[in-house]
Amino acid sequence: MHIVDGALANEVVIGGTVIAVAGIGLGLKNLPAEKMPAAGVLSATFFVASLIHVPIGPSSVHLIMNGLAGLVLGWAAFPALFVGLLLQAVFFGFGGLTVLGVNTLNIAMPAVMVYYLCRHGIAARSLTVAAIWGGVGGGLAIALTTGFVAIALALSGDEFIPAAKLVFFAHIPIMIVEALVTGAAVVLARRVKPELFAAITRSASKEVTP
Amino acid sequence: MGHVLGAERRALRDTGTARESLLSAIDPRSRILASIAFAIVIVALDNLVLLLAGLAAALLIMVEARLPVRSTLKRMAAMDTFIIFLIAMLPFTVPGDPIFTVFGFAATWEGLRQAVEIALKANAVILALMALAGSMEPVALGHALSRLKVPDGLIHLLMFTVRYVDVLQQEYMRLRMAMKARGFRPGNNGHTYRSLGYLVGMMLVRAIERSERILGAMKCRGFTGRIPLLDELAFSRRDIFFSIGMTAFLGALIALQLTL
Numbered sequence: 524m525h526i527v528d529g530a531l532a533n534e535v536v537i538g539g540t541v542i543a544v545a546g547i548g549l550g551l552k553n554l555p556a557e558k559m560p561a562a563g564v565l566s567a568t569f570f571v572a573s574l575i576h577v578p579i580g581p582s583s584v585h586l587i588m589n590g591l592a593g594l595v596l597g598w599a600a601f602p603a604l605f606v607g608l609l610l611q612a613v614f615f616g617f618g619g620l621t622v623l624g625v626n627t628l629n630i631a632m633p634a635v636m637v638y639y640l641c642r643h644g645i646a647a648r649s650l651t652v653a654a655i656w657g658g659v660g661g662g663l664a665i666a667l668t669t670g671f672v673a674i675a676l677a678l679s680g681d682e683f684i685p686a687a688k689l690v691f692f693a694h695i696p697i698m699i700v701e702a703l704v705t706g707a708a709v710v711l712a713r714r715v716k717p718e719l720f721a722a723i724t725r726s727a728s729k730e731v732t733p
Numbered sequence: 734m735g736h737v738l739g740a741e742r743r744a745l746r747d748t749g750t751a752r753e754s755l756l757s758a759i760d761p762r763s764r765i766l767a768s769i770a771f772a773i774v775i776v777a778l779d780n781l782v783l784l785l786a787g788l789a790a791a792l793l794i795m796v797e798a799r800l801p802v803r804s805t806l807k808r809m810a811a812m813d814t815f816i817i818f819l820i821a822m823l824p825f826t827v828p829g830d831p832i833f834t835v836f837g838f839a840a841t842w843e844g845l846r847q848a849v850e851i852a853l854k855a856n857a858v859i860l861a862l863m864a865l866a867g868s869m870e871p872v873a874l875g876h877a878l879s880r881l882k883v884p885d886g887l888i889h890l891l892m893f894t895v896r897y898v899d900v901l902q903q904e905y906m907r908l909r910m911a912m913k914a915r916g917f918r919p920g921n922n923g924h925t926y927r928s929l930g931y932l933v934g935m936m937l938v939r940a941i942e943r944s945e946r947i948l949g950a951m952k953c954r955g956f957t958g959r960i961p962l963l964d965e966l967a968f969s970r971r972d973i974f975f976s977i978g979m980t981a982f983l984g985a986l987i988a989l990q991l992t993l
Binding site for chain 2: 525526527528529530536547548551554555556557559560561562563564565566567568570571572574575577578579580586588591595602603605606607609610612613614615616617618619620621676682683684685686687689690700703704705706707708709710711712715716719722
């Protein structure tokens with residue numbers, strides 16, 4: 524869901540950029556040099572995961588996985604997803620340049636929100652409960668991202684509102700797919716390497732997450 | 734992004750790098766700053782003729798950068814279905830003089846004009862960005878951004894991502910191959926979504942284990958939190974000409990916009 528250059532009002536572009544810069548700054552502050560390799564490799568993993576196509580009805584969609592990125596990276600999701608968007612824009616022509624801040628905000632802010640809402644849930648003793656929380660996080664992140672995109676457009680002009688509404692409802696199947704895939708990914712990570720979810724975020728949050 | 738990148742192609746290769754051109758002799762920093770200035774000016778314009786001139790200039794830079802023409806144009810035009818949908822709906826949602834009606838909804842000239850304006854801006858900016866910045870080595874982009882005072886942490890993250898996207902892409906292909914060998918065929922069912930979820934989870938687990946080995950290797954070589962960048966960038970006479978040309982072009986666009 525990359526917005527392109529020229530669609531948004533100047534105020535929205537500037538506001539989005541300011542918030543995105545603040546988010547990236549916060550993410551980097553919580554990322555000591557020790558954790559840089561882990562954050563970098565995870566950032567590359569999410570980049571590759573966004574290339575995976577999942578069948579949905581007669582068509583297919585690519586994964587976004589920003590919910591899972593939030594659960595694994597916490598605030599570091601901001602710089603990590605920004606890097607992904609920057610590379611996509613520069614080398615693949617996806618998205619835009621002046622809207623880079625808004626696009627980062629739309630993808631990374633839901634990731635951070637999911638991190639705070641679901642991080643305790645995915646640490647639940649029962650794997651089923653953890654899977655459900657992971658699924659909630661995965662679906663919620665897409666819902667929030669679509670909602671943020673719709674808000675950015677609606678703030679730019681009333682003429683975008685009907686399309687933004689329609690697109691939100693058209694994304695419901697994608698939310699479900701992302702929820703199922705994220706839930707399964709959480710289950711596998713919990714079984715194989717439970718410390719994955721604390722690898723980046725542990726010292727950052729100063730709380731003990733298992 | 735998957736339709737841009739064939740599965741058989743490696744992720745951050747084939748970006749048109751390492752081709753000698755007039756543009757490759759220009760300092761990466763000038764190219765990055767030029768693409769940012771170009772984007773800001775283009776987005777600020779609202780005259781369609783001037784926007785066409787901007788798009789033409791971007792095409793010219795693309796040819797100069799020796800980017801593969803067809804695949805670059807294809808990438809330029811490949812917008813999200815979301816955005817295409819939105820632009821396509823604009824003629825029907827902007828009030829104004831009707832052109833024609835579909836199922837009782839009137840398309841208006843004003844809406845059509847706005848849709849064309851957005852399409853021109855989006856394509857001109859992304860094409861100029863791909864031509865100016867996308868024709869560099871991804872590593873050169875990192876170095877140039879670092880010299881432009883982008884924070885070290887962000888540069889390290891960028892360099893790690895660039896370095897490992899290829900490696901992880903290959904790992905993904907291996908895992909997919911292993912799934913295929915065991916008879917996995919994607920379809921619309923819970924089994925597919927669960928299996929792909931396990932695949933993503935497995936990639937994360939392997940990534941974190943790989944990063945532990947990387948950190949060990951880096952410490953072994955004396956990593957202290959800084960990665961020295963060895964290349965020297967120099968602002969040469971070519972850069973002066975390039976900057977003057979770019980400034981003159983963008984200045985002319987602004988002047989015409991204000992007078993027209």
